[in-house]
Amino acid sequence: MEFFERFAIPHPSPMIYASMVAIALVSIGILVGITYFKKWGYLWHEWFTSVDHKKIGIMYLISALIMLFRGGADAILMRAQLSSPEMKLLDAQHYNEIFTTHGVVMIFFVVMPFIFAFMNLIVPLQIGGRDVAFPRLNALSFWLFFAGAMLFNISFVIGGSPDAGWTSYFPLAGNDFSTSVGTNYYMLALQISGIGSLMTGINMITTILKMRAPGMTLMKLPMFTWSALITNVIIVFAFPVLTIALLMGTTDRLFGTNFFTTGNGGMDMLWANFFWVWGHPEVYILILPAFGLYSEIISTFSGRNLYGYKSMVGSMVLISLLSFLVWTHHFFTMGQGAFTNSIFSITTMAIAVPTGVKIFNWLFTMWKGKIRFTVPMLYSVGFIPLFTIGGVTGVMLAMSAADYQYHNTMFLVAHFHNTIIPGVLFALLAGLTYYWPKFFGFMLNEKIGKSTFWLVAVGFVLTFFPMYITGLDGQARRMYTYSEETGFGPLNMLSFVGSALFAIGFVTLVYNLYYSFKNSPRNIGSDPWDARSVEWATHTPIPEYNFARLPQVASSEAFWDMKKKGHKLFTGELKEIHMPNNSGVPFVLGIIFFIAGFSFVFALWVPAVVAVIGIFVCMALRSFEQDHGRHINVKEIKEIEAQYEEVPGNEDRSHTTTRV
Amino acid sequence: MKELFPAKQVMGFVFSLILTAVALLVYFTNMSFAVGMTILLVTAFIQAFLQLVVFMHAGESKDSSAIYTNIVYGIILAAITIFGSLLILIWDM
Ligand code: HEM
Ligand SMILES: [Cu+2]
Numbered sequence: 001m002e003f004f005e006r007f008a009i010p011h012p013s014p015m016i017y018a019s020m021v022a023i024a025l026v027s028i029g030i031l032v033g034i035t036y037f038k039k040w041g042y043l044w045h046e047w048f049t050s051v052d053h054k055k056i057g058i059m060y061l062i063s064a065l066i067m068l069f070r071g072g073a074d075a076i077l078m079r080a081q082l083s084s085p086e087m088k089l090l091d092a093q094h095y096n097e098i099f100t101t102h103g104v105v106m107i108f109f110v111v112m113p114f115i116f117a118f119m120n121l122i123v124p125l126q127i128g129g130r131d132v133a134f135p136r137l138n139a140l141s142f143w144l145f146f147a148g149a150m151l152f153n154i155s156f157v158i159g160g161s162p163d164a165g166w167t168s169y170f171p172l173a174g175n176d177f178s179t180s181v182g183t184n185y186y187m188l189a190l191q192i193s194g195i196g197s198l199m200t201g202i203n204m205i206t207t208i209l210k211m212r213a214p215g216m217t218l219m220k221l222p223m224f225t226w227s228a229l230i231t232n233v234i235i236v237f238a239f240p241v242l243t244i245a246l247l248m249g250t251t252d253r254l255f256g257t258n259f260f261t262t263g264n265g266g267m268d269m270l271w272a273n274f275f276w277v278w279g280h281p282e283v284y285i286l287i288l289p290a291f292g293l294y295s296e297i298i299s300t301f302s303g304r305n306l307y308g309y310k311s312m313v314g315s316m317v318l319i320s321l322l323s324f325l326v327w328t329h330h331f332f333t334m335g336q337g338a339f340t341n342s343i344f345s346i347t348t349m350a351i352a353v354p355t356g357v358k359i360f361n362w363l364f365t366m367w368k369g370k371i372r373f374t375v376p377m378l379y380s381v382g383f384i385p386l387f388t389i390g391g392v393t394g395v396m397l398a399m400s401a402a403d404y405q406y407h408n409t410m411f412l413v414a415h416f417h418n419t420i421i422p423g424v425l426f427a428l429l430a431g432l433t434y435y436w437p438k439f440f441g442f443m444l445n446e447k448i449g450k451s452t453f454w455l456v457a458v459g460f461v462l463t464f465f466p467m468y469i470t471g472l473d474g475q476a477r478r479m480y481t482y483s484e485e486t487g488f489g490p491l492n493m494l495s496f497v498g499s500a501l502f503a504i505g506f507v508t509l510v511y512n513l514y515y516s517f518k519n520s521p522r523n524i525g526s527d528p529w530d531a532r533s534v535e536w537a538t539h540t541p542i543p544e545y546n547f548a549r550l551p552q553v554a555s556s557e558a559f560w561d562m563k564k565k566g567h568k569l570f571t572g573e574l575k576e577i578h579m580p581n582n583s584g585v586p587f588v589l590g591i592i593f594f595i596a597g598f599s600f601v602f603a604l605w606v607p608a609v610v611a612v613i614g615i616f617v618c619m620a621l622r623s624f625e626q627d628h629g630r631h632i633n634v635k636e637i638k639e640i641e642a643q644y645e646e647v648p649g650n651e652d653r654s655h656t657t658t659r660v
Numbered sequence: 661m662k663e664l665f666p667a668k669q670v671m672g673f674v675f676s677l678i679l680t681a682v683a684l685l686v687y688f689t690n691m692s693f694a695v696g697m698t699i700l701l702v703t704a705f706i707q708a709f710l711q712l713v714v715f716m717h718a719g720e721s722k723d724s725s726a727i728y729t730n731i732v733y734g735i736i737l738a739a740i741t742i743f744g745s746l747l748i749l750i751w752d753m
Contacts, residue, residue, distance in 0.1 A: 209726065237737050273745050324737050328748055337752040 006602060010160045010180045011093045020157045049582040051135035052544060056142050057120030058439065061432075063146060064113040069506070070153065071110055074102035076503055079463070083496035085484040095480035096163035097182070101156065103166025104186065107282070108193055109149045111420070114428045115289040116145070116200055119228045121439060123204060125535035125542070126222045128213025128551040128558075133206040135580040141196040141203065143590030148193025151597045155185040159602065162186040165478065167279070168249070170260035170271040175253055181601050187250040188597040194242055201235035204228055213534070216553040219313070222533040223299075223306055223556070227292025230316045231285050234323060238281035245274035254603060269334055276327040284323040286420065288316060290427030291358060294380050297434055298362050300531045301377040302369025305557055308361040315354035322351045332400040333407050341400035348398035352391055359384060374529070375449035379430035382457050383422045390418030393468065408478075411471025414464045421460050429456070429509070437528045441541050442520035448512040455505030462498025466491035532560040537569055539644045545577045548637050577632045589618050672714035679703045679710070 009016060034040055047055060077098055081090045090098065120138070124131055132138050155161045162182035164173040173183045208221070208229045221229070248259040249271065258266035299306040306312065328336070328344035362384060371377065393415040397403050406412055429452070437443045467475075470488045482488050526540040534551050537559045549570045551558060561567035596611035598604075683703045686696040712718045718727050 209723070237734065241741070267749065269749060270745075273748060277741055277745070324740060325744075328744070334748075335753060336748045340747055340752040 006181070007158050009157065011091075011097075013091075013094060015094075016156060023157060044584075045582070048587045049139075049584045051131070051139045051580050051582055051586075053120045053124050053131050053135065053138060054439065054542060054544075056138055057117045057122075059142055060113040060117035060120060060145070063149065064110050064117060064428075067105055067109040067113070067149060071102050071105040072503065072506060074098045074105070076499055078102065079492075079496045079499040081480060082482075082492045084493060085482055085486070085489050087481060090480060092480045093163065096165075096478070097156065097161040099478055100162050100165050100168075100182075100186075101152075104152065104162070104190070107166065107286075108190060109145075109152065111286050111424055111428070112193075112197060113145055113149075115231070115286065116141075116197075118224075118289060118293065118428075118431055118435070119200070119204055119232075121435060122535055123207060123225050123228050124211070125538060125546060126225045126533055127208060127211060127216060128534050128547060128553060129207065129211040130546050130577065131580060132203050133210055134203050136583050136586060137199050137203050139583065139586035140589060141200040143586045144196030144199070144593055145193045147590040147594040147597065148189045148191075148196065151192065151594055151601075152185055152189035155182060155189075159185070167272070167275055169275075170249070170252075170268040171262050173249065173253075173271070174261055174268075184250070184253055184601040187246050187253065188600050191243065191246045191250070192593050192597050194239055194246065197235055198239045198243070201232040201239065204232040205236065208232075213551045213553050216558075219310070220553060220556045220558075222535075223295035223309070223312060224289070224292035224533075226313055227288045227295070227316060230320045231288045234281045234285050234288070234320050237324070238278045238285070241274055242278040242282075245271060245278065248274075250600070254600065269331075272331050272334065273327075276330040277324075279330065280327045281323045283416075283419070284319055286424050288319070290424045291316070293427045293431040293434075294362065294383060296531075296533065297376045297380050297430055298365050300434075300529055301372045301374055301380075302366045303372075304365055304369040305532070305560075306361070307364035307367075308357075309556065311357055312361055315357045318354045319351060322347060322354070326351060329398055329400070329403070332403045338400075345398055345400045349395055352395050355391055359388060374433075375444070375446055375453060376430040376434040378450065378453045379426040379433075382453065383426045383430075386422035386426075386457075386460070387419060390415060390423065393418060406471065408476055409471035410467040410475045410477055413477050414467035414471060417460075417464045417467075421464070422457075426456075429453075434529065437524055438526075438535065438538075438540060438542070441524070442516060442522055443524060443528060444512050444516045445520065448508055448515060452505050452508045452512060455501050455508060459498045459500075459502030459505055463495045463502060464498070466494045466498075527559075532557040534558050534569075537562065543640050545579060545632060545637070548574060548577075548641050574634045574637050576634060577637065578629055579632060580629045581627055583627075585618055585622060589615065592618065669714060672710055676707060676710055679707045683707075 034043065047059065050056065077090060078095065081087050081095060120132070160180040160182045162168065162173075162178070162185055163180075164178050164183055164186075168183060168186055171177060173186075208225060212221070248257070251257040252259050252261060252266075258264040260266055260268050260271045262268055295306055295312065325347040326344055328340065329348045332341050332344075362380075366381075373381075393411070397406055397412065397415055433444050433449055470491050471477075473486075473488070475482065475486070475488050482492075524540070526538060527536045529536075533556065534553065537551060538546055547570070549572055551569045552571060553569075554567060555561055558567065558569060562569040592611050592614045596608055596615065599606075599608035599611060680703075683700055686699050691699075712731070718724065718731070721727075
């Protein structure tokens, strides 16, 4: 019995028991459903073993959307608890667990997979390629992310959730103050998914540098691909720091080392230091792909090429360097001298300059453009003023002397949500709507989409703007309640109302997916938005090899050149196409990593060692495996291409084909 | 015959052995901490560079400039991180 006690949750509550039942029922339901409809073979052959960048992208997308609801549920609970003084919905411990989980889930398991989804879906198409450079490694990245996400998500029903904040500062996160296994989950789940992210970084850089279509020099890359390149460079340089910090944290907790302890020569502040050496570049890892998406969308719907291409690229390069020079601004109050703080204040403020350049470029792109207010464009237009407010409050926080007042208050919470929601989340929703028809063959409903936008935008403003005020009045972040006399009550109630609107917004999003699936017309062709870059030159649905002939590119808008300037995009003979084979190994490795992680969390050494050996066996097998991929011959290509034909009535847009 | 004999690699191998031996000396002989650390750092960096160039073939392919740019960028960022951390946690604490 004693053996099993460690798996119990230290702070149970009816809500958690209810979730346990719900999780069990849903899992059983899914398994029974798949078996009943005999879909196991289909899932295994078409998805679990797939190395196709499009399918991996879609799996990232689905995971991110599911995790968004997990993180969103946490958020609603927190806002409900704070909606009025002395609420009794959650106790302090439970509140701690929820804000920790919310932060981790949103950053690592919503936004990261969401941007990986877009990179996977779009980068190979935009560079006119057939897949990423290392397709199997790509599948492995996904399954490691998925294993990490699942490991983190079971924490609240087995053993207890982490409760030391998404930043997990030591000594709080050490064994003395965090006695449950929760923080072990944090360390190991992030380690596993972090390895996946690092692999994606290497994979994408190689892909973009090595696999571009003929004629596509670096300065002719579409802007989203540029943003992906810079983002992945930041990933490759920033994630190793997180890997090592997590490793040191893990050994502190499991093997009694003293890296971050307060005694025996340990240095607890070193964790905060490492965390933000990774953490600040991380916020730019989140925002740059979003900037890339906005660039694509704004130029398409303004009917103009992107203003200031070179300065867009230059500002991203500058941001990537500066993002490594500012990390101290997250702990101005830790006790280092005014000299250090001043240096980092200045570097931090400097980042606002290249960011501002980008904002002006988008404005100039819209200037005199013929703007079409579609759903993706609405998000982009909403983004510009709202994100600018987030940037301005960022510069306020960057003044180290003033930050002693703002730090750890709701003002800070308002700042970073103000950058992440209009900056990143809006971009992801805009990108989802924009690219949906390319990958699923029908459009999302515009009317419902617009109501989603307004609900989310108004919900955001109502939720977070009041926090600027309560924060300046002294409401601390991460406090589970406050007294009536503080006077924070009404504004927090307003926040709660806002977050309810937000939630309704997400319900309308899901309804939109369902409604459009049922009702949207299917013969939309392959270029429904009248777009500009090469990804839209593929057929819809996209054949597995993407392009029968590789495109010949002469500018960053080769597809537009083809439609409007008579540029010959596809020339030459059809040739045999070389494609990678599917493989089950990444999926199996994902499971083994999950088992290894789980065993380490509970210090179950035997299964841990077995699983680690399993990992090495898989790697060894791979290095002896002979797999030269397979070839699609010209006859097969012709048969596939013959299935597509021009959509009647769409000829003026030309080349908009669909499967008959 | 000359093309077949990997002279560069053999030389590199011998040189890396020498570097290892020098580093080991620090452990077996009596010297001050500062001198020992200096020797270790110098041999470590030469060793890393040697491995990269001789055995991992940096600089032999078309995109050698990309590889060296990356390495230099990495070194700059590592230096910023290390000296920044020292500044924060020790020199200006
Ligand atoms: C003009 C640009 C920006 C400036 C000057 C800036 C400045 C700052 C400063 C000084 C802090 C620390 C405040 C404190 O802890 O007291 C901070 C926190 C934060 N910022 Fe920004 N920021 C900017 C843009 C962004 C962007 C684009 C994102 C994300 C996409 C972002 C996400 C965050 C997050 C997540 C935190 C705090 C996390 C935490 O402590 O839990 N910021 N920012
Ligand atoms: Cu920062």
